[in-house]
Amino acid sequence: MDKIKVIVAGPRGKMGSEALRMIEKEESLDLVACLDHKYDGKNISEFNELPALDALIYTDIEKCLSEVNADVLIDLTTPEFGYLHTKTALQHGVRPVVGTTGFTDVQIEELSQLAEEKQLGVIIAPNFAIGAVLMMQFAKWAAKYYPDVEIIEKHHDQKLDAPSGTAVKTAALIKEVRESKQQGHPNEKETLKGSRGADYDGMRVHSMRLPGLVAHQEVIFGGEGEILTIKHDSMHRKSFMSGVKLAVDQVMKLDVLVYGLENILE
Ligand SMILES: NC(=O)C1=CN([C@@H]2O[C@H](COP(=O)(O)OP(=O)(O)OC[C@H]3O[C@@H](n4cnc5c(N)ncnc54)[C@H](O)[C@@H]3O)[C@@H](O)[C@H]2O)C=CC1
Numbered sequence: 001m002d003k004i005k006v007i008v009a010g011p012r013g014k015m016g017s018e019a020l021r022m023i024e025k026e027e028s029l030d031l032v033a034c035l036d037h038k039y040d041g042k043n044i045s046e047f048n049e050l051p052a053l054d055a056l057i058y059t060d061i062e063k064c065l066s067e068v069n070a071d072v073l074i075d076l077t078t079p080e081f082g083y084l085h086t087k088t089a090l091q092h093g094v095r096p097v098v099g100t101t102g103f104t105d106v107q108i109e110e111l112s113q114l115a116e117e118k119q120l121g122v123i124i125a126p127n128f129a130i131g132a133v134l135m136m137q138f139a140k141w142a143a144k145y146y147p148d149v150e151i152i153e154k155h156h157d158q159k160l161d162a163p164s165g166t167a168v169k170t171a172a173l174i175k176e177v178r179e180s181k182q183q184g185h186p187n188e189k190e191t192l193k194g195s196r197g198a199d200y201d202g203m204r205v206h207s208m209r210l211p212g213l214v215a216h217q218e219v220i221f222g223g224e225g226e227i228l229t230i231k232h233d234s235m236h237r238k239s240f241m242s243g244v245k246l247a248v249d250q251v252m253k254l255d256v257l258v259y260g261l262e263n264i265l266e
Pocket residue numbers: 009010011012013014015016035036037076077078079081098099100101102125126127128129161165240
């Protein structure tokens with residue numbers, strides 16, 4: 001069987017470098033180029049801290065996609081560039097697998113329309129860890145019975161977006177089944193701005209940023225005389241890689257945009 005030809009955007013980042021390590025081990029994947037915002041023309045093999053893969057770095061996505069024959073672009077960059085890369089990849093007939101978080105609903109809808117027009121698969125997964133996907137599904141199930149819920153996400157302090165993509169996705173999944181309700185006391189007042197967190201359809205979302213953390217989330221439900229906590233912890237970025245591999249395989253079979261790994265898990 002032919003190997004899937006992959007471009008990685010953000011190869012020197014925490015996730016991008018882990019994705020390179022995953023590609024190095026997977027015989028069915030072939031790294032054909034990388035996209036970075038610097039080091040144009042250098043080879044990934046010149047970076048001692050990265051796996052010894054042979055692939056050129058491009059800083060210009062148009063040039064990269066015109067010169068390189070690729071099937072899939074894995075994007076692990078920033079919200080601004082991730083959106084641009086996804087759109088450009090589709091315009092060049094390359095299927096995007098997007099881990100980058102922070103896209104707006106409007107951007108996801110635009111990309112969905114473009115995917116449909118081009119009849120190309122796209123997978124946008126706010127979290128590639130299978131445990132995190134299950135945590136979100138369990139939270140959605142629990143929300144049917146417990147409408148009072150707060151989400152606490154905790155991440156390393158280099159994270160750009162807040163709340164995390166996982167927290168936003170969790171809130172959206174809960175909203176599908178939870179009766180809409182404004183939580184807390186109707187007369188509650190913040191004496192310190194932001195102390196009640198963000199408001200998503202009346203539920204509260206709190207973001208913590210600390211060195212030492214990787215990616216963690218608790219979804220806490222309150223009922224009469226009881227508390228249910230659903231919790232997931234990623235202690236290492238290896239936890240995301242089986243999901244990235246699954247998404248790369250599955251995106252080759254799709255001709256629409258899929259938002260969330262739960263939609264491709266069997
Ligand atoms: N879906 C998931 O399971 C996960 C998603 N993420 C998301 O992935 C993204 C990256 O996260 P990290 O690796 O932790 O960040 P990072 O800051 O370590 O890496 C981002 C990389 O993108 C590169 N970059 C910036 N602008 C670029 C451009 N124009 N072209 C190409 N590369 C560019 C930077 O040089 C950097 O190496 C974030 O949006 C994060 O939220 C992170 C972990 C898991």
